[in-house]
Amino acid sequence: MPSDTKARIQAVARELFAEQGVRNTSLRQISERLGITKPALYYHFSSREDLVRSIVAPMVEECERFTRDRRAGDPRGLLDDYFELIWRHREVLVMMVRELSTLGELDLGTRMFEWRRELIALLLGDEITRAQQIRATVALGGMSDCAVEYAHLPLEEVKPTAVEAAAVVLGL
Template structure:
């Protein structure tokens, strides 16, 4: 018999696969339970709702990003961008789930948190009173790197990181 934590992990893995393949809104809890050969009540034992399950998949990324932003002191741009790239690469499946179904962010009230993290990251790069042009370049830098981890996920990590961080630095310096 599987321990509850094993079942919970299996549910999250099956849900992640289905969310990636068909989007969050197009994935029912019945599809997830059927994939695992468990009953819906067994799934509900671990997750009260689909939103609860989605949050459990997104939460490790959100926690790590929050710790990343909160624990940083202003530093050189390359180091911050290198570390940010590593973080988003580790969580690229979460980015893909969000891109497949961006309404998920709104439904879970995460949009404002994402923008706040971006503003805080830009402040670490640019200081307390950056120009509009500098803020725009920071948006391009962070957004471009985030897009690269999704679009080029099949390429080797070091190749994508090297080019993406270099391009982000170039955007900041332009």
């Protein structure tokens, strides 16, 4: 269980990273916004990269658990649950989209494409046409884009339309 200070540091860092980008946010800015000393911040995180990893790790773990524990069948339910997952982590997605180098630094690009392939197999099976693969990529990518583009709106406003559009693209 993270300490309250550690959780506060992560929350402020997430906010600043999403606003300014990871590279444009210093540990000094984070500590000043929190009203703590830089050594106090270093007590919890050895570097900015360590802090970024701690922010991204819960999303990575949940995505891996989602694809590992999910069974094929009920594609609409899978789309619905997947949208909820990416919505929970929309701040992290905004942060990563704002600064794509974060994907490379954390070696997430390859992992994210692998999760997408696993999701497509769960949605449509292993034996699918190239056209089905492309439609599934558009559907899942579009849902992720909605979580980023409309992150400021209420879930109830975004989710039904995003999930329905993905289902239509997939022919569900």
